[in-house]
Amino acid sequence: MALKDLDAEIVRIRDHRSRTYYTEALRAYRSGAYRAAISSAWVALVFDILLKYRELSAAGDAEATTFIGGWDKAIAANDVAKLLEHERSLLEHAKTKMGLMNLQEHRLLQRLYEDRHLCAHPAFAVEDKLFEPTDELVRTHIVSIVDIVLSQRPVQGRKIFEAFSTDVQSPGFPSDEGKAIQFVEDKYLSGMRSEVLKNFGIILAKSLIKNVPAEWDNHRIRIVDALNALRLRRSESWQEILTAVAKLINDDDPELRPRALAMLADFPELLPRVEEAPLAALQEVASSDAQLVDYPEAFAAVELEPFKEALLTRFADLSRTEAAEVLNVVAAKMFWPNALERFGNSGSYRNAEANFDRFIRPFTEGMTEEMLDQVLEATRENGQIWDAGGVPDRLFELLKAKQPICPSAGSVDEFFLSLSSRLRTRFDDVWEHLRSLGWEEPEQLPDED
Known part of the structure; x- marks a missing residue:
C-alpha cells in the first residue's frame, strides 16, 4: 500500500x-x-x-x-x-x-x-x-x-438484536423478499463480525423453531428473509449456522416438530443433516399428528420427498375450513389438484364464490397458463359456478392480476362457446380483458336460448 x-x-x-x-x-x-x-x-x-x-x-x-x-x-x-x-x-x-x-x-x-x-x-x-x-x-x-x-461501527452484541427486533416488528420492514434481503445486508450484516453473524443466524433460526422471542412469531416471513440474507450474502457463516440449526432439529422436541418441518421446507439444505430418528419422528408428524393443523406453515414440507405423500394425504383429508387456512399460508402447487377439485365440486352459488376465494385465489402469484385453463374448465363444467353472481368479477380480477399470462385461446373459446348469450354478457369484463391480450372471439354457435 x-x-x-x-x-x-x-x-x-x-x-x-x-x-x-x-x-x-x-x-x-x-x-x-x-x-x-x-x-x-x-x-x-x-x-x-x-x-x-x-x-x-x-x-x-x-x-x-x-x-x-x-x-x-x-x-x-x-x-x-x-x-x-x-x-x-x-x-x-x-x-x-x-x-x-x-x-x-x-x-x-x-x-x-x-x-x-x-x-x-x-x-x-x-x-x-x-x-x-x-x-x-x-x-x-x-x-x-x-x-x-x-473504521467499524460499535453495533455488536445485544444491541444489534434489540435493533433488529424493533425493525422486524415495524411496518417499515420491506415486504418484498429482494428488498428485505438488501435491507438486512445494508443495516446489519455489513457491520457484523463472523462470530456475531453466526449468533445472529442462530437466534433467527431459534425464533422459527422454538418461537423465542414470542413477539417475532407473527413476522415469520421476515425472519426467513433475514436468514436468506445470511445464506446468500455470507456463505461461510451460513455453513456454521446450518450445523447449529441441524442440532436444534436433531434434539427433537416433540412440541416443536411442526416448526421443524416448516424450517426444513424453507431451507431444504438442512435435510441431509437431519439424523435418522428425528427424521422418522417428523415423518410421523406429517402423517398423523393432530397439532400439524395448528401450524399450517409445516405443510410447506410437501415439497420435500420424505414428507410429500404424507402431507398430500393430510391435506386431502382436511375440512374445507382447515384446507383454506393452510392455503392462506402455504399455496404449494402440489396442493393445486385437490384445491381445484374442491372448487369444481361447489354445490351452490355462494359456495362457488367462497370456494373461489378459498381454493383458487391463494395460487394467484404462481398460477400458470395451464392452471388458468383448468379454472375455466372447472367453471364451465359446473352451473353452480358459472351462474354464481360473484364469479365473473372474481375471474376478471384473477386474470388482471396474472397479465400478461392468460389462459390459452382454445380454453377461452371453449368457455365462451359453452355459455348462452345471456350468460356471456355477465363475463363482458373478462372478454374485454382477454381481447386486450390478443384473444379473438370465435364464431358463435346459434343461440339455443
Whole structure:
C-alpha cells in the first residue's frame, strides 16, 4: 500500500480522537521511526476499542459496561498492574465477548500487540539485538487497525438484536423478499463480525423453531428473509449456522416438530443433516399428528420427498375450513389438484364464490397458463359456478392480476362457446380483458336460448 493510501485511510476512521492517534502513527512511519509507529498504532487501537466500549455501555450493553467499569476503577486507583491485566485481555475480550473481530483479525492484532512489546520494551528482544520492523510490517499493522476496528461501527452484541427486533416488528420492514434481503445486508450484516453473524443466524433460526422471542412469531416471513440474507450474502457463516440449526432439529422436541418441518421446507439444505430418528419422528408428524393443523406453515414440507405423500394425504383429508387456512399460508402447487377439485365440486352459488376465494385465489402469484385453463374448465363444467353472481368479477380480477399470462385461446373459446348469450354478457369484463391480450372471439354457435 502506498503512502497516499495510508493518508486516505484517515477518512474511514469514525472518531476524530482516534484519527489523532492514527495520525501520530502515520507521522512516525513517514519519518522512518518504525518502532514508534507500531507503538502509536497500538495506542490508537486500544483507545478506539475503549471508545466503542463506552458507546456500547451508554446504549445499555452490560458486557461493555462491566469491562469499562473495571478499567475506570483501575485508573481511579492508579492500579497499574490491573490496567496492564486489562490491556492484555482486551483483544480476547473484544473477540469473544463483544464480537468486534473474528479469529483471523484477532491474530493480526495480536501480532501488533506482540510487536509493540518488542518496540516499547527492548529487554524483550533476543541477544540484546534491537527489534527492527520492516516497512511492510508497519504498513500492515497500520492498515489492519483501520480495517478491523477504527473504521467499524460499535453495533455488536445485544444491541444489534434489540435493533433488529424493533425493525422486524415495524411496518417499515420491506415486504418484498429482494428488498428485505438488501435491507438486512445494508443495516446489519455489513457491520457484523463472523462470530456475531453466526449468533445472529442462530437466534433467527431459534425464533422459527422454538418461537423465542414470542413477539417475532407473527413476522415469520421476515425472519426467513433475514436468514436468506445470511445464506446468500455470507456463505461461510451460513455453513456454521446450518450445523447449529441441524442440532436444534436433531434434539427433537416433540412440541416443536411442526416448526421443524416448516424450517426444513424453507431451507431444504438442512435435510441431509437431519439424523435418522428425528427424521422418522417428523415423518410421523406429517402423517398423523393432530397439532400439524395448528401450524399450517409445516405443510410447506410437501415439497420435500420424505414428507410429500404424507402431507398430500393430510391435506386431502382436511375440512374445507382447515384446507383454506393452510392455503392462506402455504399455496404449494402440489396442493393445486385437490384445491381445484374442491372448487369444481361447489354445490351452490355462494359456495362457488367462497370456494373461489378459498381454493383458487391463494395460487394467484404462481398460477400458470395451464392452471388458468383448468379454472375455466372447472367453471364451465359446473352451473353452480358459472351462474354464481360473484364469479365473473372474481375471474376478471384473477386474470388482471396474472397479465400478461392468460389462459390459452382454445380454453377461452371453449368457455365462451359453452355459455348462452345471456350468460356471456355477465363475463363482458373478462372478454374485454382477454381481447386486450390478443384473444379473438370465435364464431358463435346459434343461440339455443
